[in-house]
Amino acid sequence: MAIDVKIPTILRTYTAGAKSVSAQGDTLGALIDNLDLDHTGLKGRLITDEGGLHRFVNVYVNDEDVRFTGSLDTQLKDGDAVTILPAVAGGIA
């Protein structure tokens, strides 16, 4: 099962500059563990010591924010697209 993961500019030091990488996992948590095998240190930038998503990191599965779909327990299936983005001010303001 391969899942495409989009990496934001700020974290591409961990992916040798790659904009997207492929990883595996039935859940988002497993996927991030898997990502960290090939891209050591990435997990530490996404997940806090307490085991939750970093406050300023947003992760989307098929454009939906995982904080509302089970966070790290969000289920993944083949062909899903995962996007990681830093939280910034945006939208109409």
Add this chain to the structure above:
Amino acid sequence: MARYESLLEAVGDTPLVGLPRLSPKWDDSTAHVRLWAKLEDRNPTGSIKDRAALAMIAAAERDGRLSPGATILEPTSGNTGISLAMIASLRGYGLVCVMPENTSAERRQLLEMYGARIIASPAAGGSNQAVAVAKQLAAENPDWVMLYQYGNPANAQAHYDTTGPEILRDLPTITHFVAGLGTTGTLMGTGRYLREKVPDVAVIAAEPRYGELVYGLRNIDEGFVPELYDDTVLTSRYSVQSYDALRRTRELIAVEGIFAGISTGAILHAALAVADRAAAAGERADIAFVVCDGGWKYLSTGAYEGTLQQASAKLEHQLWA
């Protein structure tokens, strides 16, 4: 009643209109799925931001923070600045707006027409940078009054007091509310009001996904979450790419005749995703979504001409919402 003593009293009470052609199941006696558009472009300066701007200025006047002749400072991508500029000019305040340089020409021109001073913040960094520059200016100019829409409770309160009650009055059968996520004021205020009155209501956020430039932080710790944001008010949150936002913006005008700004397309995209889920599950849904503003201020971005691919490429480095 459609007579008002001044323009400021004409803020709010906007129409809620049905979208019979875009709704998946408008006519279905048992389980209709209907979309309803809250036309916030009908506010005096043409956007939903008139509500928050008026409430923030009124609150600052009550608190004594704002007195005649004062200068207001605000980081804005445009709409809040335009609303504040109109109100400031009528009430005798000066206005300094910190705005990213990659926002549309129309927004800058409107602000200048209203007499506001614009301080441009670098395109790289988007609204994040505008917030940072404004905070620095506030520290350097202690006599300026920063209303700070991202953390000002009067912003969300405006929607709790007006947008929420208006929607419930016009759509008592509401099942879903969908709006854009920027300062989060619209979603927090309207969402809290609706949840109190309709406990099962779903509150859905649509946020724009910009080109990479806007996410150009040096460090994750420079990230930003508005102080007003409380994720327990929401039930889901979608990140919408410019291509999808544009596609829906064009659909809205072609199918239902509503000429809206691009962020409304992002909101409609999320609303349609919710609508399709309800229709597939055979559930009744009355989905209200916000039309934040009209398309006029975005004509120069190229959003409304050429193919979708061409138009979304042009938006890559602009703040389109």
